[in-house]
Every structure is written in C-alpha cells, then in structure tokens.
Amino acid sequence: MNERVRLQLRLQHxxxxxxxxxxxxxxxxxxxxxxxxxxxxxxSLDAKAVTAGxxxxxxxxxxxxxxxxxxxxxxxxxxxxxxxKFDVDGVARRSSGVHLV
Numbered sequence: 001m002n003e004r005v006r007l008q009l010r011l012q013h014x015x016x017x018x019x020x021x022x023x024x025x026x027x028x029x030x031x032x033x034x035x036x037x038x039x040x041x042x043x044s045l046d047a048k049a050v051t052a053g054x055x056x057x058x059x060x061x062x063x064x065x066x067x068x069x070x071x072x073x074x075x076x077x078x079x080x081x082x083x084x085k086f087d088v089d090g091v092a093r094r095s096s097g098v099h100l101v
Contacts, residue, residue: 016066023062024055024062028054032047
C-alpha cells in the first residue's frame with residue numbers, strides 16, 4: 001500500500017509541474033497577443049522580445065500561485081481535521097475547545 005501512495009504522490013507532483021508549464025505557456029501567449037495589440041499604436045514595440053523577457057517572471061508567478069493554493073488547501077485540511085472528530089461509528093462530531101487563529 002505504501003508503494004501505491006508513493007506512486008500516486010509522485011504522479012501528482014508530475015501533473016502539478018506540467019500544469020505550471022501549461023498555464024505559463026497560455027499566459028505568455030495571451031501576453032504576446034496583448035502586446036501585439038499595443039504594438040499597433042507603438043510600432044517600435046517588439047511583442048516577441050518583450051514576451052521573451054517576461055516569460056521567467058510568468059513562470060515564477062504561476063509557480064508561486066500554485067504553491068500558495070497548495071498551502072492554502074493543506075492548511076484548510078488541517079483546520080478541518082482539528083475541528084471535526086469522528087466517532088468509532090464514523091459519525092463526525094464537532095470538537096469542543098478548538099480555536100482557530
């Protein structure tokens with residue numbers, strides 16, 4: 001069973017990494033399209049060069065956003081586990097004396 005959990009976690013990390021790449025790709029393309037539109041009013045603006053310069057920042061921004069979402073979910077799962085306790089028969093009951101900060 002531990003091997004299965006380890007493989008599932010490894011697959012999840014792989015999918016998250018691919019998600020960062022895919023989302024960054026789309027954001028970079030949208031940025032380029034916007035810059036091409038602005039380039040009609042400013043012919044000296046090279047949309048491809050500006051997009052190339054912004055790509056590392058896009059990658060970092062998307063990566064930080066995904067890590068932040070993961071932390072938020074991990075924190076909310078811990079809070080949920082602290083508030084609710086499960087009886088032997090599987091019924092969830094609210095814990096007393098638990099204060100969230």
